Amino acid sequence: xxxxxxTAPAQDGGRARAMxxxxxxxxxxxxxWVGIVTMAVVILIAxxxxxxxxxxxxxQNILDKLKGPSAEYxxxxxxxxxxxxxxxxxxxxxxxxxxxxxxxIAMIIGSIIGMIAGYFGGKLDLVIMQAMDVLLxxxxxxxxxxxxxxxxxxxxxxxxxxxxxxxxPFARIARAPTVSVKERDYIxxxxxxxxxxxxxxxxxxxxxxxxxILVMGSLxxxxxxxxEASLSFIGLGVRPxxxxxxxxxxxxxxxxxxxxxxxxxxxxxxxxxVFALNMIGDGLRDVVDPKLKGERGG
Amino acid sequence: xxxxxxxxxLFAVPTLLAVLTxxxxxxxxxxxxxxxxxxxxxxxxxxxxxxxxxxxLDRPLWVQYFEFMGGALTGNWGSSMVTGRAVLGEVLNxxxxxxxxxxxxxxxxxIIGVPLGVWSALHRNDTxxxxxxxxxxxxxxxxxxxxAIMLLLVFAIQLRWLPVISSxxxxxxxxxxKHLVLPAANLGIIMAAYxxxxxxxxxxxxxxEDYIRTAHAKGVPSMAVVWRHSLxxxxxxxxxxxxxxxxxxxGNSVLTExxxxxxxxxxxxxxALTQRDYTMLQGLMVVYTFIIVVTNxxxxxxYGFIDPRVKYQ
Numbered sequence: 245x246x247x248x249x250x251t252a253p254a255q256d257g258g259r260a261r262a263m264x265x266x267x268x269x270x271x272x273x274x275x276x277w278v279g280i281v282t283m284a285v286v287i288l289i290a291x292x293x294x295x296x297x298x299x300x301x302x303x304q305n306i307l308d309k310l311k312g313p314s315a316e317y318x319x320x321x322x323x324x325x326x327x328x329x330x331x332x333x334x335x336x337x338x339x340x341x342x343x344x345x346x347x348x349i350a351m352i353i354g355s356i357i358g359m360i361a362g363y364f365g366g367k368l369d370l371v372i373m374q375a376m377d378v379l380l381x382x383x384x385x386x387x388x389x390x391x392x393x394x395x396x397x398x399x400x401x402x403x404x405x406x407x408x409x410x411x412x413p414f415a416r417i418a419r420a421p422t423v424s425v426k427e428r429d430y431i432x433x434x435x436x437x438x439x440x441x442x443x444x445x446x447x448x449x450x451x452x453x454x455x456x457i458l459v460m461g462s463l464x465x466x467x468x469x470x471x472e473a474s475l476s477f478i479g480l481g482v483r484p485x486x487x488x489x490x491x492x493x494x495x496x497x498x499x500x501x502x503x504x505x506x507x508x509x510x511x512x513x514x515x516x517x518v519f520a521l522n523m524i525g526d527g528l529r530d531v532v533d534p535k536l537k538g539e540r541g542g
Numbered sequence: 543x544x545x546x547x548x549x550x551x552l553f554a555v556p557t558l559l560a561v562l563t564x565x566x567x568x569x570x571x572x573x574x575x576x577x578x579x580x581x582x583x584x585x586x587x588x589x590x591x592x593x594x595x596x597x598x599l600d601r602p603l604w605v606q607y608f609e610f611m612g613g614a615l616t617g618n619w620g621s622s623m624v625t626g627r628a629v630l631g632e633v634l635n636x637x638x639x640x641x642x643x644x645x646x647x648x649x650x651x652x653i654i655g656v657p658l659g660v661w662s663a664l665h666r667n668d669t670x671x672x673x674x675x676x677x678x679x680x681x682x683x684x685x686x687x688x689x690a691i692m693l694l695l696v697f698a699i700q701l702r703w704l705p706v707i708s709s710x711x712x713x714x715x716x717x718x719x720k721h722l723v724l725p726a727a728n729l730g731i732i733m734a735a736y737x738x739x740x741x742x743x744x745x746x747x748x749x750x751e752d753y754i755r756t757a758h759a760k761g762v763p764s765m766a767v768v769w770r771h772s773l774x775x776x777x778x779x780x781x782x783x784x785x786x787x788x789x790x791x792x793g794n795s796v797l798t799e800x801x802x803x804x805x806x807x808x809x810x811x812x813x814a815l816t817q818r819d820y821t822m823l824q825g826l827m828v829v830y831t832f833i834i835v836v837t838n839x840x841x842x843x844x845y846g847f848i849d850p851r852v853k854y855q
Contacts, residue, residue, distance in 0.1 A: 377557070378561055381835075382561070384789060385793030385796060386830060389796075390815070394568065473687075477687050480815065493687070501699065511692070514688060515684060518683040522679050
């Protein structure tokens with residue numbers, strides 16, 4: 245938050261100002277636009293999956309296994325004779341779904357935790373942030389591995405595991421501005437008027453920290469998709485035969501010597517999505533808040 | 543200096559204890575009785591009971607907890623529930639491989655990343671800067687296993703320059719180095735991407751400072767301004783961030799070890815997870831916790847070497 249924002253009325257202007265700030269950030273940054281257009285295309289492909297391919301991603305055609313690209317199979321077939329393009333397109337749905345839901349959960353829970361810690365301060369703050377630091381000190385892939393191994397690989401558990409690893413950074417990001425905002429005069433005024441704590445937090449503090457949280461969200465969405473793919477690659481992701489990009493690479497890796505294409509196609513898909521999301525987040529971050537530099541998860 | 547060290551060590555103790563407690567709780571709430579898992583479905587109830595007694599799983603939870611904490615801190619980590627070998631021994635066997643890999647990767651990352659970041663900052667908004675920024679963003683967008691597979695495909699399978707599997711060999715130093723090249727390059731490139739970005743933004747901040755303008759004004763040669771006056775100050779955030787990226791590095795090293803079939807903590811942990819080897823998992827978590835605590839300490843100490851103004855208090 246710049247000094248100018250501090251004096252601006254927080255009331256209804258907060259959300260609109262946050263949005264204006266985001267739009268300005270976008271216009272100033274060309275790479276963000278490349279990322280946004282790419283992501284729009286990817287999301288469209290995921291949604292239109294049934295239109296874009298007539299193949300069932302699970303349908304095995306053992307006679308057509310390990311075929312190269314053809315009119316019938318745009319990107320060829322895997323070792324079970326399944327259409328790679330169909331698996332990629334349906335895999336996009338799963339990757340995007342797991343990534344988006346887990347980061348949405350982490351954003352909401354993390355922000356609430358951080359805002360509560362920052363707003364009430366004192367011992368509560370100390371305990372909460374200490375707990376977050378302990379959670380943060382675990383490498384997120386290892387934490388994800390443990391949670392999934394513990395609960396079993398399913399989409400729900402993957403979402404839980406990824407959300408868990410992403411909560412601490414959001415709590416941190418939400419806490420810092422809350423601490424500085426709560427001392428401002430208008431928050432004092434709100435308290436004097438007898439507004440309830442939840443109302444102050446949601447209506448008057450949240451809009452101020454919203455841009456930062458959104459930027460973190462786009463960066464962590466990239467991380468979430470990467471972690472999901474990594475877990476699937478290790479074999480602790482969504483169970484086969486459900487098509488996931490990480491799982492496809494895992495299966496393709498077994499044929500790396502003769503059919504490298506099997507692992508290259510999903511690799512490129514992951515790379516495009518993660519790169520696009522990073523371009524969006526990076527461009528936004530540069531303009532919204534230079535302080536966020538270096539806050540990136542793994 | 544010594545007082546600072548002791549204070550930091552004392553500060554690390556509560557974190558260590560907290561993480562160890564989390565590890566214990568996590569290992570115990572895993573569904574499925576480990577004894578049942580080890581013996582299989584056919585085992586009789588008596589045999590399972592006997593194994594539970596041998597593993598100490600039949601005792602009250604708090605006894606197990608204190609035994610675990612005591613063991614964790616004294617290096618008595620029990621033996622693997624699957625292989626029966628001592629956990630500490632298994633860990634120590636592969637630990638050098640992982641340390642070697644991560645150390646060389648950070649070195650590679652710094653050797654590529656720091657000069658590239660400085661170069662990029664000095665040519666702010668030029669084509670060089672633009673290409674470096676996009677390139678480093680692309681680099682850190684790579685999931686470690688994806689880049690590992692690409693490197694494997696190009697350098698080991700297509701060009702046949704390097705071995706496909708990064709373990710084994712005759713154990714000579716040259717052989718060991720040859721097996722390290724691809725895994726270290728893989729982690730190093732990703733690390734370089736992160737380091738380039740931090741160095742660049744940190745340099746840009748320092749280059750805007752008054753004392754840099756003063757140095758230029760009094761006629762200090764440009765190279766000296768960049769390397770002695772600016773970079774030294776710019777490196778502190780870089781070191782902090784490298785410390786922060788340790789988690790990423792550990793995660794990536796797990797993936798790298800799997801792709802290159804290289805011995806190390808990563809392969810050990812994936813094996814332990816799939817076989818529900820509780821004792822092995824606990825031991826590995828303890829190791830990871832130690833590594834993180836020690837790295838944080840080292841990160842703090844490094845500040846003093848880079849910037850003598852930092853006082854250890």
